[in-house]
Amino acid sequence: xxxxxxxxxxxSDDLELNKPxxxxxxxxxxxxxxxxxxxxxxxxxxxxxxxxxxxxWPLLGRTKFVGLANYIELLGDSQLWHSLGFTLLxxxxxxxxxxxxxxxxxLLVDRPLRLAGVFRTIYxxxxxxxxxxxxTLWMWLLNPDSGVxxxxxxxxxLVDKAPRPLESFWPALSIVILMVVWKTAGFTMVILLTxxxxxxxxxxxxxxxxxxxxxxxxRRITLPLMRNSFMLALVLNITSSMLAFDxxxxxxxxxxxxxxxxxxxxxxxxxxSSYRLGYGSAMSFALLVVLVAISSIQLTFMRQRPEES
Amino acid sequence: MxxxxxxxxxxxxxxxxxxxxxxxxxxxxxFVVFVGPSGCGKSTTLRMIAGLEHITAGxxxxxxxxxxxxxxxxRDIAMVFQNYALYPHMSVRENISFCLEQQKISKEEIQRRIxxxxxxxxxxxxxxxxxxxxxxxxxxxxxxxxxxxxxxKVFLFDEPLSNLDAKLRVQxxxxxxxxxQLLPTTTVYVTHDQVEAMTMADRVVVMNGGVxxxxxxxxxxxxxxxxxxxAGFIGSPAMNFMPATLVSGGKGLLVQLEDGSSLPVPxxxxxxxxxxxxxxxxxxxxPESISDRxxxxxxxxxxxxxxxxxxxxxxxMVYFAVGDRGLCAxxxxxxxxxxxxxxxxxxxxxxxxxxxxxxxxxxxxx
Numbered sequence: 001x002x003x004x005x006x007x008x009x010x011x012s013d014d015l016e017l018n019k020p021x022x023x024x025x026x027x028x029x030x031x032x033x034x035x036x037x038x039x040x041x042x043x044x045x046x047x048x049x050x051x052x053x054x055x056x057w058p059l060l061g062r063t064k065f066v067g068l069a070n071y072i073e074l075l076g077d078s079q080l081w082h083s084l085g086f087t088l089l090x091x092x093x094x095x096x097x098x099x100x101x102x103x104x105x106x107l108l109v110d111r112p113l114r115l116a117g118v119f120r121t122i123y124x125x126x127x128x129x130x131x132x133x134x135x136t137l138w139m140w141l142l143n144p145d146s147g148v149x150x151x152x153x154x155x156x157x158l159v160d161k162a163p164r165p166l167e168s169f170w171p172a173l174s175i176v177i178l179m180v181v182w183k184t185a186g187f188t189m190v191i192l193l194t195x196x197x198x199x200x201x202x203x204x205x206x207x208x209x210x211x212x213x214x215x216x217x218x219r220r221i222t223l224p225l226m227r228n229s230f231m232l233a234l235v236l237n238i239t240s241s242m243l244a245f246d247x248x249x250x251x252x253x254x255x256x257x258x259x260x261x262x263x264x265x266x267x268x269x270x271x272x273s274s275y276r277l278g279y280g281s282a283m284s285f286a287l288l289v290v291l292v293a294i295s296s297i298q299l300t301f302m303r304q305r306p307e308e309s
Numbered sequence: 310m311x312x313x314x315x316x317x318x319x320x321x322x323x324x325x326x327x328x329x330x331x332x333x334x335x336x337x338x339x340f341v342v343f344v345g346p347s348g349c350g351k352s353t354t355l356r357m358i359a360g361l362e363h364i365t366a367g368x369x370x371x372x373x374x375x376x377x378x379x380x381x382x383x384r385d386i387a388m389v390f391q392n393y394a395l396y397p398h399m400s401v402r403e404n405i406s407f408c409l410e411q412q413k414i415s416k417e418e419i420q421r422r423i424x425x426x427x428x429x430x431x432x433x434x435x436x437x438x439x440x441x442x443x444x445x446x447x448x449x450x451x452x453x454x455x456x457x458x459x460x461x462k463v464f465l466f467d468e469p470l471s472n473l474d475a476k477l478r479v480q481x482x483x484x485x486x487x488x489x490q491l492l493p494t495t496t497v498y499v500t501h502d503q504v505e506a507m508t509m510a511d512r513v514v515v516m517n518g519g520v521x522x523x524x525x526x527x528x529x530x531x532x533x534x535x536x537x538x539x540a541g542f543i544g545s546p547a548m549n550f551m552p553a554t555l556v557s558g559g560k561g562l563l564v565q566l567e568d569g570s571s572l573p574v575p576x577x578x579x580x581x582x583x584x585x586x587x588x589x590x591x592x593x594x595x596p597e598s599i600s601d602r603x604x605x606x607x608x609x610x611x612x613x614x615x616x617x618x619x620x621x622x623x624x625x626m627v628y629f630a631v632g633d634r635g636l637c638a639x640x641x642x643x644x645x646x647x648x649x650x651x652x653x654x655x656x657x658x659x660x661x662x663x664x665x666x667x668x669x670x671x672x673x674x675x
């Protein structure tokens with residue numbers, strides 16, 4: 001009996017092993033929602049953008065195929081180059097500012113203190129507000145007549161007259177950067193915090209026993225081991241800064257004297273002020289190429305890491 | 310190389326006392342193993358010696374210096390961690406040299422020490438690899454390399470073999486022991502594995518519930534445990550325990566078991582146990598002290614109904630019951646007993662132990 005039972009088990013095991021891999025269509029079925037999502041919201045719009053960029057495409061009226069004319073026009077468009085230069089300047093400044101605020105915050109809340117959790121939540125809170133809403137909120141705060149900032153500064157006698165930062169370039173840019181740091185530093189803090197917390201405790205203890213002081217531990221252990229989190233935070237911050245629109249559209253409205261028009265803002269102006277959708281599409285595609293290039297460089301750098309445990 | 314002293318060391322977390330006032334002197338170059346179940350305070354004690362945990366009360370002295378207030382980097386100790394704790398972004402060479410760089414040792418000297426350590430631990434060909442490219446055993450060697458290049462006063466090992474597979478564990482156990490013979494250094498080694506404790510230690514410290522139960526050479530702990538806890542913890546398979554009563558009968562003393570059977574106490578032990586006659590005791594006997602060999606002086610025979618047989622090769626474990634207590638015996642594999650059969654088993658009463666059932670203390674200790 002026993003041997004018969006054993007044989008049966010062995011045979012059913014064989015059957016299990018010989019069973020073909022699950023059908024390919026099953027895998028496809030699982031992937032379908034993602035494929036539909038990416039196709040509908042990314043690939044089709046991308047192809048349409050490229051298609052539109054080869055046309056003279058007014059909002060109303062007949063479209064006309066113009067080949068590479070839009071791209072050639074891009075090369076000589078000084079407003080576009082200015083906006084691209086401005087976007088790069090903004091990206092550099094805001095990314096640096098976010099990192100400088102978020103990293104100390106991450107170090108602060110990475111402590112086994114009961115209050116650390118409360119502060120983590122407080123610092124993260126502005127992240128959940130939309131950019132449009134945050135920009136509008138800051139517009140109110142900045143209002144020279146009724147804004148909170150003006151009242152505090154004038155009320156405390158710190159200034160005689162309510163400041164009007166949006167009337168010149170650097171104060172306007174600084175205000176936008178301040179708002180963006182307030183709104184997004186919490187998110188970067190969380191990314192950096194995960195990096196900090198992924199450093200094994202015993203590695204830090206080993207460094208202590210090896211006689212490394214706090215500064216050496218930070219420089220030689222913490223920073224190198226957080227490299228991936230840093231790179232991720234940089235990629236996300238740079239990408240979103242390169243695509244900045246709401247804050248300039250709402251707070252500075254491109255001013256003063258069109259000096260704070262970002263790349264996406266100029267795409268908006270071309271498409272929905274001048275109604276040149278074809279030209280706007282060409283600008284969008286050019287910006288996509290720039291962004292892919294920047295991200296590829298960053299991601300390549302991120303992958304070029306030696307084997308780590 | 311230094312003497313290490315723990316003087317009434319206490320560690321509390323709020324109202325919970327993890328270590329409850331331990332006293333211990335570890336001699337220069339001695340290899341001491343702390344062993345005990347999880348939560349007994351052995352790792353906390355080691356971490357206090359390392360300076361990774363503050364001491365609530367007491368004193369830790371390394372050499373002639375009280376180190377209570379010294380940071381881990383200033384105690385001149387080296388530690389091997391359970392998960393090796395190698396710096397993942399550094400090569401093996403950098404891992405080993407990191408501590409020497411902190412001591413501002415010259416590059417030539419660092420290089421010389423790395424080469425010596427690499428030769429000692431056979432890791433010369435791994436020096437330019439990173440920890441992620443090494444196997445568990447190799448990482449363990451690198452962790453030890455990082456420790457030995459410093460020539461520390463004290464080596465600390467925190468369960469260093471628990472992440473290795475069984476075969477590698479035995480191999481590394483031997484290597485650590487050999488390394489200690491080659492480079493005699495005061496060593497404190499923490500493990501929950503009593504086999505590691507028995508095989509490696511000059512002296513074993515058995516801890517339980519934040520206190521030291523017994524300190525002594527492995528053989529002393531095995532043969533003369535001071536408590537039922539030590540008797541049960543040291544030795545594998547664990548000692549058998551049965552409730553019994555000590556009665557006088559005939560010319561001597563008898564251990565009367567729950568099922569009514571009586572085992573005579575050897576003459577040599579009568580004096581030791583005499584004053585406990587009439588008391589309820591816990592009778593303890595190791596599986597290896599129960600055999601199927603012919604009766605010899607001091608042996609007491611019972612008829613055992615075998616429940617389960619586990620042949621291990623060089624010996625065979627048999628499980629049987631006395632009353633409702635399950636017992637284990639370690640017998641000659643040649644006997645080839647069958648489950649459900651009855652066989653005579655002899656208790657070597659020269660190796661018997663009696664414990665106070667309330668305090669758990671050995672009655673042989675007085």
